Amino acid sequence: MANTFRMDPSRFDALPLDRGIAASRQRIEAMEKLLERVVVLPGINRPIGLDVVLGLVPVIGDIAAAALGSYIIWEARNLGLSRFQMLRMMGNVGFDAVLGFVPLVGDAADLLFRSNTRNLRIIRKHLDRHHPSSVVVEG
Template identity: 35%
Template structure:
């Protein structure tokens, strides 16, 4: 059982690092607002949003590997799709991408799920 906890911790650490990179690695000077590489990639019409969706699938892959419930995986997919379709809207979608932070949301979902499973 202790080994499972360690593997969960390692996966969460990878996901938190990934989420920070994709969602909040770039700070805007003189503000507290941060956005990530996914928002920058999303500037490219269509292709950037598709690339962001592919990047976001890493969180879903980890969720599958960790054996989380179908309900949590469905919520992850819904967040991914909201991020994808929201990002497709010209200009507004790019701003939406910077605020929605799907990978951070999904990593938090996994973290909360795993914490409840360990209790």
């Protein structure tokens, strides 16, 4: 019988699944890192993520990247952000998606316009003001 690979859940830190503010913050930060800062491009020392990679696939990749970015907005809704903040976040993801539909321009825009990082900044500002106990010291 062939050797099968079994994943040991104790070997990695899983994201928390509870409904707490701190858990939501960790999930949002993990999604932003996945979409915007997974690896660093050698030569230009610019971090890229799944958003840039998906942007290389015409139309379907941009739709998938927008859907993943919408998860951050959904989490923000659950955290109680205002309608104005939600509209700004939707505008960021929408603008990124529309730019992505333009060949070559969209690929360059994915490197420069980081909608998910902007949305994370909006969420952090809200959480720092309204839920200071969820603040994480980054080191």
